[in-house]
Amino acid sequence: MLRRVLISLCTLGIAALMALWWLTLPRAMSLALAPRTPDLANGQEVFNAGGCTSCHAVPNQPDRLKLGGGLPLASPFGTFYAPNISPDPTDGIGRWSEADFVNALLRGVSPAGTHYFPAFPYTSYAHAKVEDVRDLFAYMKTLPPVSGKSRDHELPFPFNLRRNLGVWKLLFFDDKPFTPDPSRSAQWNRGAYLVNTFGHCAECHSPRNLLGGLIAAQRFAGGPDPEGHGFVPNITQKSLADWSESDFGYFLESGQLPDGDSVGGAMTRVIRNTSQLSAEDRAAMAIYLKSLPPVEGPPKPAKPAG
Incomplete structure (x- = not known):
């Protein structure tokens, strides 16, 4: 009898872990982006509205368009460091596709298929129009590339586990369009x-x-x-x-x-x-x-x- 109970509990535990694993998968949008001529003026307006330079401009230098990152962002969960989002192909987002960029902003999912920490405010960007995000990406590709990667985030366990963000998204992430x-x-x-x-x-x-x-x-x-x-x-x-x-x-x-x-x-x-x-x-x-x-x-x- 005890053996049956233990087997049942183990089976339920495994099923629960599998369900949690599935529920917390990073969910990128399946995109078929038709070719279009980007509106760079709109992309620039969106860029300024989004305040991209507030976090991603290289600290202690005057050019707000050098998006090499590095700014520390303290939080109760540890310190985040803004990444390089310049068009640099090695250290920035120069090799990203449009779909990569759209999924980063609207779903909080990286090109590698992992969750982004919500210190990156995709929880707000998620309500934006895809067309505006595409224009933003086109505009950002016109900015100067900056070499150098930001340092890694300094987050204690368990906040450093990105997979946990799948649970956080289930609780707090609303991705409905405006x-x-x-x-x-x-x-x-x-x-x-x-x-x-x-x-x-x-x-x-x-x-x-x-x-x-x-x-x-x-x-x-x-x-x-x-x-x-x-x-x-x-x-x-x-x-x-x-x-x-x-x-x-x-x-x-x-x-x-x-x-x-x-x-x-x-x-x-x-x-x-x-x-x-x-x-x-x-x-x-x-x-x-x-x-x-x-x-x-x-x-x-x-x-x-x-």
């Missing part, structure tokens, strides 16, 4: 698209749970800086009700707050990108951001006395 709201204007929908896809604003401006998933009920409501440098502000009308659409637009262009102060920290890198957007796209983003309903964010830690 759907316009027919009750809203075309300009509002354009802003919603940019903010929630390439702009990936929620990735920093939302609190996360213990597993690193965004807390959907507090989207855009701010929270602890994942890099451990203070608190990321709430950008809903709970905190920014006094901001006008013009204030939002001017902030995205200049980094200046309505009170005359200037943004600091990592946001300065973001403004270097949004300042390059067309005035129309900044205005669309401003309209959408102004429309965010008030959401109460997590409490800020008390300041030490004295």
Whole structure:
């Protein structure tokens, strides 16, 4: 009897492991990309909206288009290092196909068929249009190649096991395309698209749970800086009700707050990108951001006395 029970338990255990293995497989899109003439101007706009240079530009040099990577990104799970995404054929993405690039951004799957860590915000990019991603890839191929690989991520066990990300994706990864709201204007929908896809604003401006998933009920409501440098502000009308659409637009262009102060920290890198957007796209983003309903964010830690 005991032997039968043990055999049954072993069989169930093996079946459970096989099911988990299958469920956590990296799932790339099966793509048949028809030839097309890329829109490089759109690719550049998407590039600036996505803030690619904020993380991937080589640190401590003035050219934001040298995407050799190397920037350290601290997190509760360890330190990530932004990779080289320049067109260099050896150290960058110069040998990637269009399908490789689309699957990286929309599914978080590498050309080698492994999961990407969500420090790369494919969780937002996943909602973007394939055509925009293709234009982005074409534009990035026009940028200067940069030699040299980034160092490996410094992640303790078990966070260094990429296969575990299959479970994380099952819990937190939504890859549905962006759907316009027919009750809203075309300009509002354009802003919603940019903010929630390439702009990936929620990735920093939302609190996360213990597993690193965004807390959907507090989207855009701010929270602890994942890099451990203070608190990321709430950008809903709970905190920014006094901001006008013009204030939002001017902030995205200049980094200046309505009170005359200037943004600091990592946001300065973001403004270097949004300042390059067309005035129309900044205005669309401003309209959408102004429309965010008030959401109460997590409490800020008390300041030490004295």
